[in-house]
Amino acid sequence: MKRGLSIWKRAVTVFTLLSFPFFLTLWPVSQASATINYGEEAAAMAEILIGSPYKYGGISPEGFDASGFTQYVYKEAATNMNIPRTSVAQYKIGKAVKQTDLQFGDLVFYATGAKGKVSFVAVYNGNGTLIGATSKGVKKIKMSDKYWKDRYIGAKRIIK
Numbered sequence: 001m002k003r004g005l006s007i008w009k010r011a012v013t014v015f016t017l018l019s020f021p022f023f024l025t026l027w028p029v030s031q032a033s034a035t036i037n038y039g040e041e042a043a044a045m046a047e048i049l050i051g052s053p054y055k056y057g058g059i060s061p062e063g064f065d066a067s068g069f070t071q072y073v074y075k076e077a078a079t080n081m082n083i084p085r086t087s088v089a090q091y092k093i094g095k096a097v098k099q100t101d102l103q104f105g106d107l108v109f110y111a112t113g114a115k116g117k118v119s120f121v122a123v124y125n126g127n128g129t130l131i132g133a134t135s136k137g138v139k140k141i142k143m144s145d146k147y148w149k150d151r152y153i154g155a156k157r158i159i160k
Contacts, residue, residue, distance in 0.1 A: 038079045038159045039105025045077040046123040046131040052138040059085075066120045069133035070107060073123055079105075079159060087121040094156035099143075102155055108143070110151040118153055 046069075055063025059072060067087040074081040084090050091109050102108070106124040113119040122132025128143045141148060 036078050037104070038077070039103050039157075041078040042073055042105035042159070043123055043125045043131070046073045046125065046138075047140070049073070049138050050131060050140060052133070054133055054135050054137050058133070064133035064138060066122065066133045069138060070121050070123060074158070081158070083158060087118050090121050090158075091118045091154075091156065094158035097155040097157045099152070099155060103157065105159055106155050106157050108155045109153045110148060111153055112151055116153070120151075124155065 049061060049064075049069070049072075052061045052069075053063045054065065056065055057068065058064040059068035061072075064072065067085060067090060070087075070090060071083055071085055074083050084093065087109065090107060094107065097103075097106055102124045104124060104126050108122050108124050108130050109118045110120040110122075111117050120132065122130040122141070125131050125140060129140050130143055130148075131138065131140050134141070143149065143152070
């Protein structure tokens with residue numbers, strides 16, 4: 001009886017040792033990256049805030065205006081950047097980017113007031129969309145919508 005139990009223990013031990021590497025190949029392993037795509041991180045932060053209300057002069061999730069929204073996104077995202085408060089001042093920083101070369105997190109600028117003057121800024125979110133604080137709150141918007149297409153001024157990349 002004792003001998004049978006000993007053989008059984010050995011068999012279990014051998015099976016465990018041989019199967020361990022096999023089970024390791026099935027175990028999900030996190031592939032952590034040493035680099036962060038700050039543009040994608042900023043766009044993700046903007047997306048989290050969709051639905052936040054609009055508030056003139058607003059700078060927090062309790063209520064945003066356009067430039068308060070982009071300022072908040074860049075400060076709270078992994079970029080941890082302090083950018084200017086107004087859309088006009090934000091338009092003066094960074095590197096100009098062609099609309100065809102937009103990347104996640106780029107700032108996109110519009111003239112929603114006086115023709116040709118920057119008055120609105122939002123965060124590019126890929127696939128021809130932006131996220132910004134409109135008068136109806138923080139929304140995802142298609143850049144191809146006639147209203148926005150007609151008022152586009154340009155874009156800036158402020159992340160190096």
